[in-house]
Amino acid sequence: MRGRWARDLAMGVRFAFAGGREGWGRALLTAVGVGLGVALLLLTTALPNALAAREEREQARTDLTFGAPIPKGNDTLLVAEVGTDFRDLSIRGRELEPEGPRAPLPPGVAEFPAEDEMVVSPALERLLESDGGRLLRERLPERIVGTIGESGLVGPAELAFYRGGEGLAPYLDGGRVTRIDRFGEPDPDPSSEPLDPVLLLLIVVVLVVLLMPVAVFIAAAVRIGGERRDRRLAALRLVGSDSRMTRRIAAGEALAGALLGLVFGAGFFLLGRQAVGSVELFSVSVFPDYLDPSPLLTLLVAVAVPAAAVLVTLFALRGVVIEPLGVVRTARPARRRLWWRLLLPLGGLAMLSPMVGQGRENGNFNTYLVVGGVMLLLVGVTTLLPWVVEAVVARLGAGGVSWQLAVRRLQLSSGTAARMVNGIAVAVAGAIALQMLFSGVESDYTEQTGYDLSRAQMQVSVPKEVPLDAAAGKLRSTEGVRGVLAYAEGYAGDRRRDPEHGTQVTVGDCASLREIAKLPACRDGDVFAVHGAEYDTETPLVAEPGRRLFLDPSYEGSPRGREVAWTVPRDLKRAAARVGPTGSDRGGFLITPKALPAAAAPALEGEAYVKLDPAVPDAEEQVRNTAAAVHPLTYPLSWSGTQQSGRYTSIRTGLFVGAACVLALIGASLLVSQLEQLRERRKLLASLVAFGTRRRTLTLSVLWQTAVPIALGLVLASVVGLALGAVLLRMTSASVRVDWASVLSMTGIGAAVVLAVTLLSLPPLLRMMRPEGLRTE
Structure with a gap:
């Protein structure tokens, strides 16, 4: 049995690359789609190391002292905190006065700057030399004599400087002006205050919500070219393969695309790793060598992605009858059943319901129940959406030619249309739930400063x-x-x-x-x-x-x-x-x-x-x-007027950075899927143009085919997102409030991503409508 599986899978791998230009094109599109998801998964596995590296760099340059004051000596240094803000930028600054020849140098600094001199980070030097930094240059007039090395910075975009000082001893207070004999945390507190249960809940939900769209996109990417693949499998039945062997060969083709996707994903990750040094998101930047994926998690990704490709393909073929003379998917499919699709979101609610009302006073939330419940609710979007699309498009009819073409295409392949929208729907549902949760608990981590801003600012x-x-x-x-x-x-x-x-x-x-x-x-x-x-x-x-x-x-x-x-x-x-x-x-x-x-x-x-x-x-x-x-x-x-908890702000910043990466993946993956759909319909489009159909009509029909599923997907995502957000708020004992402006903004962002992808796919669409599209091999 094992030998039969291996032989059939190997045959599928060979078929994936033996189909001429069309086969290679299909394999490459699959690999690109899978590779984008793999790259983001590798980035996720590298985040813990990146955060740890930033923390190590920050601790290595710490200039705080604990305990009794340090007496003056030939190895002591006076350090004054002279950081500043410039518009919405924060600048780290220190004034240094060595008190002896063995005074410690800060990390990344080769020698102490003299009075009226300073060494700066590369990012600050660029800012000071720019036209926009004129006001800041008046504040920091010292002559730049050097650059802070990478070991003295937490990120390439950090703004920092060290300048020479003199006569700091009279200002020594142990706070803004201190005396140290070395840099680095002298006595880190091992009993730092742990995160409270609600913040831990936020972190867990953020991770699940950010990773679920990635998994959905990888599952969709391995099914690129599914209709053409099924027609090829029908030919295999003609030469004697049975239905089980045919499915194993199909799984081998998907396995080939996933393996190639792993290679592409590693390449995308390495390219992104090199480019990350020039990118700053929400005031966070990292050096490329920070992004060092965990070997164990990398191995997990390398095993899970090909395994998922095989399982998804076998699951997708469960309802397809491949016969020697064709694929019985071309007939009108049986109506999808609703009852089992409701089990997933209901199961998710059942897993979360025992923690309703727990709040932060009753210990940490059960991580397994939280992860499982949120995953089931979000996966429920992907199972409910095909039923919703099918049920709605079955009732659509009268309209212009472009509308009728689009509706007929959706009625024949509602599953394919829903599959393209699944990822964006899951992302929007998770974003709405997170936005509700963050808004609901924000007041717990925000306090009024009491400052009277009408009398002073x-x-x-x-x-x-x-x-x-x-x-x-x-x-x-x-x-x-x-x-x-x-x-x-x-x-x-x-x-x-x-x-x-x-x-x-x-x-x-x-x-x-x-x-x-x-x-x-x-x-x-x-x-x-x-x-x-x-x-x-x-x-x-x-x-x-x-x-x-x-x-x-x-x-x-x-x-x-x-x-x-x-x-x-x-x-x-x-x-x-x-x-x-x-x-x-x-x-x-x-x-x-x-x-x-x-x-x-x-x-x-x-x-x-x-x-x-x-x-x-x-x-x-x-x-x-x-x-x-x-x-x-x-x-x-x-x-x-207000100030927020630093931990809460850090988690929210991490969400924004992760959401930006996921949105980029959503756009790229949608574009790949859209191009594959158009490529499969190239001959049909060229034939319609040859028979006199206007290009404008066909273009509008393609737009309608995108607009209808995405509208249904966003509505479903809003319902699921609101339900999940309400449950999470009740778990934290917060009152359920819906910020409709945030809900509309989340759905608007999702719609904007799809609109951008659709516009980018128009040039290839117009090229496919030419008569050359009728050519075949």
Whole structure:
């Protein structure tokens, strides 16, 4: 038995490549279709290694310290974080000051840049030299003396720089300015917080939804040229093969196409691997050597694809009677049954239903049930769509000539039409479900910042050593700035070292202080104690006239000698708390400039809240440039009304990147399928033109043949996607809400891909309508 199977499969492999130009063309189209899917599967198997490589590169250049501060030595380096943003781009920046000859070099840097010099990533160098980088060049005027090597970057499109620094020691705070003796994670936390169950559910569903269309397309690709293949098999029956042998030979032909597809897929993957270095999707880029597929997963793909090709072919031939005088598929087929097609989506719902209402408080979701349930629901789209197409087109009739040609063709081969649409329908159904799930849980991973964007849109932190008034004046004169609220902020304790009680101190003019508290009459020289602020219990304990306090007191491990004595004035006034621009109120002391001793100025840090003019383009960039000119360590921050969890954002970004790759596969595979369909009908099209049918009529008929199945497929995908999304939301205990704009956008994207493929297939269609199409071999 095994020998018979091997002999028949080998004969099918020979037939796949022995059919002349037409046979080779069919084999190549099959190989291209399968190869595209294999390339994406290989890319998927390489993603874990790519993410791990990015993480290793990030850890290797980490400049954070844990534990006790490191003393100065000949092997230490001062590092200041001086990164910035430019429009919607994030730029990683560090200022370096070696304290000895053995100071550690950052990965990818050959030698330390001197003051007024910097080394940059290739992507940042291109940006600085471009016309669009003029504003950024004003902010980074240092001379470029080198390029950061690949070992110092997480991706080829990363924007990063290292510049030389001097005099960083006074700013050493263990945060933005640190002292290190080596780069790399010194003490990685092995007990990092695990992902919560809902985020794990998102990851699992994203993987299933992205990979299911790939599997569907591979299954469709191995059936390219199925009608011509069946006619060839009928000829084999004439020379004595039985029906089982004929099916095994057909499986051999599919196996040949799948094996050739593996070769094509490896080639496509290697080509894409080399080109990936020049591509950036959603601010994510990787080096080509990151994409190193797992050997075990690669072997799984190499075995699964040919096996699937054989099984799909045998399954497809189960309802085809191949006789010596023809194929009984040309007669009107029996109506498809609905009952068994409903079992798959119902089974998927049954697998997911035990987890309804589980939420994140009851442990992780059962991964096997989630994967199985989502797969069954999505596969249900592929089983239901042929029945839907057949049921609908059977009732279509009257219309123009092009419409009647299209309807008749769909009535005769509704299965082929549905097979072409299956992939896009599965992708849209999964996308709708994911969009519902992401939208439903987004609020759980999004929090309000509390910033009052009507009063300020940016915050600029000014180092202690920089006069706040001068910095605020420069910000006020910046193009695009409507107003600036400036405060010097610090802390006052009841003891010079390790105070027991203390409270916040804020210094500003009367106009600025009124934005953060309700003041009685105010003039320069007044001091106020704020009462009624939320969470402030310390001010009543220290706001006693005549009491001696210390500004910037020292604590264990912090530098000493910076404390400044200050006495609470006898004419202390009372003020009521008010919500400030940051969205919270503040207690403590409010001091006008004349009431503050000159010696206390270095003990306070400056904060400026900037209101922008929305009519001025690049107003934020102008503020960032001014901040950089005030002092290299001035830190501007753009405000937003909300902020999202980094893990949630990373998963969503991964979905967008994967969806872009799947959409590219969808378009390419649809185009291959469409070309094969046209190639099989070349003689028919040429004959109709020869008998006087207008090319415009035939072109419209082809368009109708594409439009009708895709419309039905998108409707079915929307129904299944909404059902799956509702179940997933109930599993997370979130309320079921349908974002109809997202549903329409997902279906619109699917329709746009099909429209683009149809337009690309028109030139070959017009060529096939020529009389030369009647020629045969």
